[in-house]
Amino acid sequence: MDGNMKTVLIVRPAPLSREIRTAISGDGFEVIETSFAEGALDALAVDAEKFAAAIFELERMTEDARHFIEVCKGSSYTKEIPILIIADRNDVGFQTECYRLGVFDFIEKDLPSDIIRLRIHNAIDHSVLALTRKLRHVRDYDQVTNIYGKHHFFEVTAKMLQENQGVDFAMVYFNIEKFRMLNSFFGIEEGDRFIRFIADILREIGSRNRLFTYGHMHADIFAFCASFMKHVEITAIVEYIEKELSHYPLAFNIVPKFGITIVENYEEDINVLYDEASLACRSCADNYLKSFAFYQKSLGEQALKDQYIANHMAEALADGQFRVYLQPQYDIRTNAMIGAEALVRWKDPVRGMISPGEFIPAFEHNGFITNLDYYVWDTVCALLRRWLDEGRKVCPISVNISQVDFLNVRLADTFIELTERHKIPRELLELELTESAYTSNPVVIMDTLSFLQKSGFKVLMDDFGSGYSSLNVLKDLPADILKIDMRFLSDSKIPGRGENILASVTRLAKWLEMPVIAEGVERKDQADFLRGIGCEFVQGYYFSKPMPIAEFEKLGSQVAEREESAARATINADSLWSATSQIESLFSNILQAVALFEYDGETVRLLRVNDAYNKMFGYRDVNGIQDEALSDVSPEDLPEILEAFHQTARSRGTCRCEFRRLLNTGSVIWLQARLKYVNTIGGNDVIFVSMSDVTQQKELDFELQRYRVALSGSGQRHDTILIIDDQEINRAILNEIFHESFTILEAENGRVGMEILAKDEGKVDLILLDLVMPEMDGATFLKRVRGNPAYAGIPVIIITAESSAWQQNNALEMGARDYIVKPFIPAVVRQRVKNVLESTTRVAEQLRDYEPEEGGNNT
Amino acid sequence: MNREDFMKYGINFDSGVNRFAGNEALFTKFLKKFVDDPTFSDLRKAMAGTDADEAFRQARTLKGVVGNLSFDDLFEKLNPVVEALRAGDLDTAKTLFPAVEAEYERAIEGVKQIG
Numbered sequence: 001m002d003g004n005m006k007t008v009l010i011v012r013p014a015p016l017s018r019e020i021r022t023a024i025s026g027d028g029f030e031v032i033e034t035s036f037a038e039g040a041l042d043a044l045a046v047d048a049e050k051f052a053a054a055i056f057e058l059e060r061m062t063e064d065a066r067h068f069i070e071v072c073k074g075s076s077y078t079k080e081i082p083i084l085i086i087a088d089r090n091d092v093g094f095q096t097e098c099y100r101l102g103v104f105d106f107i108e109k110d111l112p113s114d115i116i117r118l119r120i121h122n123a124i125d126h127s128v129l130a131l132t133r134k135l136r137h138v139r140d141y142d143q144v145t146n147i148y149g150k151h152h153f154f155e156v157t158a159k160m161l162q163e164n165q166g167v168d169f170a171m172v173y174f175n176i177e178k179f180r181m182l183n184s185f186f187g188i189e190e191g192d193r194f195i196r197f198i199a200d201i202l203r204e205i206g207s208r209n210r211l212f213t214y215g216h217m218h219a220d221i222f223a224f225c226a227s228f229m230k231h232v233e234i235t236a237i238v239e240y241i242e243k244e245l246s247h248y249p250l251a252f253n254i255v256p257k258f259g260i261t262i263v264e265n266y267e268e269d270i271n272v273l274y275d276e277a278s279l280a281c282r283s284c285a286d287n288y289l290k291s292f293a294f295y296q297k298s299l300g301e302q303a304l305k306d307q308y309i310a311n312h313m314a315e316a317l318a319d320g321q322f323r324v325y326l327q328p329q330y331d332i333r334t335n336a337m338i339g340a341e342a343l344v345r346w347k348d349p350v351r352g353m354i355s356p357g358e359f360i361p362a363f364e365h366n367g368f369i370t371n372l373d374y375y376v377w378d379t380v381c382a383l384l385r386r387w388l389d390e391g392r393k394v395c396p397i398s399v400n401i402s403q404v405d406f407l408n409v410r411l412a413d414t415f416i417e418l419t420e421r422h423k424i425p426r427e428l429l430e431l432e433l434t435e436s437a438y439t440s441n442p443v444v445i446m447d448t449l450s451f452l453q454k455s456g457f458k459v460l461m462d463d464f465g466s467g468y469s470s471l472n473v474l475k476d477l478p479a480d481i482l483k484i485d486m487r488f489l490s491d492s493k494i495p496g497r498g499e500n501i502l503a504s505v506t507r508l509a510k511w512l513e514m515p516v517i518a519e520g521v522e523r524k525d526q527a528d529f530l531r532g533i534g535c536e537f538v539q540g541y542y543f544s545k546p547m548p549i550a551e552f553e554k555l556g557s558q559v560a561e562r563e564e565s566a567a568r569a570t571i572n573a574d575s576l577w578s579a580t581s582q583i584e585s586l587f588s589n590i591l592q593a594v595a596l597f598e599y600d601g602e603t604v605r606l607l608r609v610n611d612a613y614n615k616m617f618g619y620r621d622v623n624g625i626q627d628e629a630l631s632d633v634s635p636e637d638l639p640e641i642l643e644a645f646h647q648t649a650r651s652r653g654t655c656r657c658e659f660r661r662l663l664n665t666g667s668v669i670w671l672q673a674r675l676k677y678v679n680t681i682g683g684n685d686v687i688f689v690s691m692s693d694v695t696q697q698k699e700l701d702f703e704l705q706r707y708r709v710a711l712s713g714s715g716q717r718h719d720t721i722l723i724i725d726d727q728e729i730n731r732a733i734l735n736e737i738f739h740e741s742f743t744i745l746e747a748e749n750g751r752v753g754m755e756i757l758a759k760d761e762g763k764v765d766l767i768l769l770d771l772v773m774p775e776m777d778g779a780t781f782l783k784r785v786r787g788n789p790a791y792a793g794i795p796v797i798i799i800t801a802e803s804s805a806w807q808q809n810n811a812l813e814m815g816a817r818d819y820i821v822k823p824f825i826p827a828v829v830r831q832r833v834k835n836v837l838e839s840t841t842r843v844a845e846q847l848r849d850y851e852p853e854e855g856g857n858n859t
Numbered sequence: 860m861n862r863e864d865f866m867k868y869g870i871n872f873d874s875g876v877n878r879f880a881g882n883e884a885l886f887t888k889f890l891k892k893f894v895d896d897p898t899f900s901d902l903r904k905a906m907a908g909t910d911a912d913e914a915f916r917q918a919r920t921l922k923g924v925v926g927n928l929s930f931d932d933l934f935e936k937l938n939p940v941v942e943a944l945r946a947g948d949l950d951t952a953k954t955l956f957p958a959v960e961a962e963y964e965r966a967i968e969g970v971k972q973i974g
Contacts, residue, residue: 730927823878824927
């Protein structure tokens with residue numbers, strides 16, 4: 001709830017019972033107590049924003065009370081604060097008068113304290129005031145972190161800049177490298193917790209700095225705008241954030257990247273500043289050496305360096321200042337060399353060795369990288385030709401392709417031309433592309449790589465884990481070999497966790513028949529570990545540094561073939577069934593819920609699941625659920641899932657779908673399933689499925705959808721009520737109460753109710769729903785209605801004979817907006833219906849203010 | 860029959876009419892229908908058995924009807940039975956049930972006077 005709304009005004013003389021006071025203050029509300037004489041109205045008027053409700057006990061109408069209610073309701077500042085009166089339930093005349101004056105609701109005095117508490121809560125939560133404020137909050141604040149979202153951050157930042165012209169400001173954009181990896185390894189919940197942790201750091205910095213705005217933009221992206229006297233103050237903030245992040249207790253190497261731009265024009269569109277900062281951030285992404293960068297125009301040190309590089313690069317290339325170095329790759333079992341990666345070094349006559357971390361990003365930025373890459377490819381091809389001529393035993397050499405190279409539409413021809421010109425077998429020239437590049441321009445890159453693969457080149461996916469591919473889309477990417485950087489998980493704070501992940505990746509890769517090369521191996525223990533998990537191919541300082549060609553040639557003769565891994569041969573289809581196989585540990589080590597299914601064209605059988613799957617669904621083990629693989633799936637979603645299985649089996653590819661599933665605990669979650677064809681055994685298709693819980697996201701979508709539905713219907717008058725109750729007398733009474741002002745539709749159970757909704761789509765404005773009914777009870781009906789976006793915006797009020805707070809609360813939790821208790825009291829029934837309809841209208845009005853265009857598109 | 864007559868049979872005429880939004884005819888129509896309403900006999904059957912849950916369901920249904928018809932005295936006697944059954948205590952409910960039956964007979968007798 002909005003931080004402002006934390007106070008309840010209680011008006012004496014009659015002091016509230018201790019139970020009520022405890023209930024209110026126990027829920028975090030502050031209580032201000034006053035009397036009509038002491039200026040209850042003033043208290044309210046002075047600081048209206050902070051009040052969630054005004055409550056007083058009243059036996060009969062008094063002058064003071066009437067005056068209070070009238071003034072309160074007559075002022076635009078206070079009219080939306082709900083007034084609750086605690087009174088004797090039987091005085092119908094008095095209640096009617098109160099309602100007429102604008103009292104929100106009554107709390108009957110003789111009710112148990114937990115029900116009193118519930119009614120207070122319902123009033124506070126559903127009053128127009130709360131909804132208005134909540135909506136404002138949703139717009140202004142990010143829902144995960146509770147700090148400003150992008151829109152509001154831009155607003156307050158623009159205001160700050162305008163009001164403080166002459167002060168120096170910097171806009172900083174930052175994100176977390178491989179954040180998606182974190183999400184997929186540890187789950188979205190853990191990801192959200194981490195995001196909140198970042199928000200807390202910003203909040204804390206904000207509390208110490210006066211001119212400082214900040215917000216959560218999206219996913220792992222944050223931004224802040226800070227004033228400064230010297231540049232180092234900005235980098236100090238950046239370093240402080242880095243330091244705080246490094247303390248985060250998660251077995252994941254958290255690498256933030258910052259982009260900084262200096263504000264020069266106080267009237268500048270914040271979008272421009274934001275883009276500049278994000279460009280600067282991108283300039284240091286995928287670079288181990290740099291955690292932040294200034295936007296070029298601010299002419300920081302970086303810009304000067306880049307300028308030097310740009311001025312000298314062409315000359316350096318012509319001069320032969322760029323040298324190709326080779327770093328050998330070994331088979332860890334035999335210590336035989338199986339290949340090498342070609343790297344580039346720049347020896348500048350003035351500045352000496354310039355680090356690739358400095359010039360590669362600069363070249364990628366200015367496009368010169370294509371020249372340098374071609375130079376390396378050509379050099380390597382020439383080298384391979386010479387070795388062949390000299391009769392050496394030759395191993396494949398891998399060269400790097402940059403994302404920018406794909407701008408050349410004839411890239412594939414270039415490689416073919418090179419290998420033909422130098423007359424070298426294509427399999428000797430291996431091509432490395434970083435995983436992140438795969439996602440940058442998918443169509444072009446996928447097509448080119450597939451073509452190169454077909455032409456006989458081997459493609460290596462470099463820095464696996466730095467990009468977004470989840471493990472199970474791996475098979476569909478055009479890559480023959482995976483390269484994983486050991487540095488990726490080396491900073492694990494939980495011993496063994498990083499290793500487990502690496503082991504899982506290795507096993508899955510093997511299962512996909514993809515060799516893995518571990519690079520960045522620097523210590524003996526890492527080498528031993530890799531040997532242990534069956535990762536045979538290694539590259540790194542522990543084995544050999546990158547070295548000039550002449551030095552490399554001296555290593556000479558120990559070159560061996562890159563053999564098929566032994567473990568790979570042992571993974572066959574049968575092992576999928578065995579609980580002791582490697583698949584078992586593969587399954588156990590993946591933190592995402594995964595399962596293997598068998599599909600015979602009609603039915604789906606569960607073969608194996610991992611621990612994460614059991615944890616998600618609350619099963620203790622797989623036994624006993626074999627034949628009911630989809631029994632807990634929501635019936636409405638079943639056809640879609642079967643279709644997904646069908647598709648996957650037919651295309652022998654992948655497919656994804658979303659569905660609802662009932663948990664053992666009785667709650668329903670939304671799942672996103674990614675299906676992947678594995679193989680076919682005995683006429684049945686084996687399909688690998690990974691699932692992630694997307695409930696939160698769905699609920700948010702759903703909430704928006706509901707608002708939009710409410711919005712689209714808001715132009716009409718509220719005039720139709722659907723009454724669903726199996727007892728004629730209840731329907732008759734409600735009909736009698738409402739028939740003068742509303743059109744009444746009646747249904748004797750939930751099933752008939754659904755039929756009426758389907759028939760009169762868009763017509764029903766409110767549903768009064770009994771819970772205990774034959775055929776389809778109220779709970780089932782409510783679930784169906786809430787599950788269908790077309791009806792979900794229709795408010796529901798529950799009719800219940802139950803006076804227990806638990807039951808009533810349960811109704812509210814199921815998504816009902818309020819409840820009425822039998823026997824009916826017409827004044828109460830009318831008021832609750834009025835409250836619900838009014839707040840629905842107001843929500844729609846608020847929404848119209850906030851998203852006029854979307855609203856317009858929906859009507 | 861006037862409101863005092865109804866009161867003699869434990870029926871709160873004013874609150875009943877008010878509940879039916881002032882429609883006296885509709886209220887008395889439903890009062891009369893109650894004579895043939897199976898809810899009470901269903902409860903009586905359940906009370907003779909051993910299934911406390913079933914008895915609870917029936918008692919709760921009856922409570923809703925009785926409350927809406929403003930059978931105040933019957934409602935008052937029925938409430939403790941509902942609560943006992945909610946707790947699964949069929950034995951206590953059985954000891955309380957004769958008082959409910961007596962009130963029921965009295966209410967029916969009153970309804971039959973309406974004519």
